[in-house]
Amino acid sequence: MPSLLIIKMRRYVIAGNWKMNQTPTETRSFIKTLAPLVKGKDNCDIVLCVPFVDIWVAAEEAAGSNIHIGGQNVHFEEKGAFTGEISANMLRDVNAEYVIIGHSERRQYFGETDETVNKRLKTALAHGLKVILCVGEMLDARQAGITEEIVSMQVKLDLAGVSADELKNVIIAYEPVWAIGTGLTATPEQADETCGTIRAVIAKLYGKAAADEIIIQYGGSMNDKNAADLLAKENIDGGLIGGASLKPDAFTAIVSAAQ
Ligand code: 13P
Numbered sequence: 001m002p003s004l005l006i007i008k009m010r011r012y013v014i015a016g017n018w019k020m021n022q023t024p025t026e027t028r029s030f031i032k033t034l035a036p037l038v039k040g041k042d043n044c045d046i047v048l049c050v051p052f053v054d055i056w057v058a059a060e061e062a063a064g065s066n067i068h069i070g071g072q073n074v075h076f077e078e079k080g081a082f083t084g085e086i087s088a089n090m091l092r093d094v095n096a097e098y099v100i101i102g103h104s105e106r107r108q109y110f111g112e113t114d115e116t117v118n119k120r121l122k123t124a125l126a127h128g129l130k131v132i133l134c135v136g137e138m139l140d141a142r143q144a145g146i147t148e149e150i151v152s153m154q155v156k157l158d159l160a161g162v163s164a165d166e167l168k169n170v171i172i173a174y175e176p177v178w179a180i181g182t183g184l185t186a187t188p189e190q191a192d193e194t195c196g197t198i199r200a201v202i203a204k205l206y207g208k209a210a211a212d213e214i215i216i217q218y219g220g221s222m223n224d225k226n227a228a229d230l231l232a233k234e235n236i237d238g239g240l241i242g243g244a245s246l247k248p249d250a251f252t253a254i255v256s257a258a259q
Contacts, residue, residue: 016245070098179220
């Protein structure tokens, strides 16, 4: 029997989330190293979401390459007395194209809720940023068998009020919290199943065409060893990569696995 060949209509998006790592100086030399390694690997979109102070340098170094740059959060107000926050205009002005919103570390350590995630997401879209929206369950939720309910609720609340047209600029990253930075990866089957759940929620909210189009990434200890198996799954259209995105060779191997 010939093995089943899954032909993906969606384009892979491989994104690094550097979290609070790398100075502007380190960023410059990292991108000088990475750009030639990923040159010509055009079957996926490559994104690096870097700390705010690195964005300008990263965008400057990545100009003319196939690497796209993003931030890791954005505030929902246009401007004003919000010490420590960054506006969408500011991100655009330093040439960020993407922004991560709702990462579990923001939710866990900085008190972000589905309500603030939704507000940030709508502001980012209104300013022409492409959003990587993160959702995912904690370990106790997975053990209690309520992953589907938790993730579905997050998707619905986080996308409330987002039009079908705006959704075209949203990528959803499924990141089980128990798999982040722990070395515990969801199995390809677990990851595919929950990405499939997310796609079904999108179908309910926006229709089948939108569900077929939306890019859904997996994130959580994705690395050069496990990427190919995860990316081969029908519902997994890319990765949001933490630790391995800080190593040019490992990140390039993940990009190659998405070709
Ligand atoms: P790790 O790849 O380090 O587990 O991080 C995943 C993540 O949180 C990406 O946003």
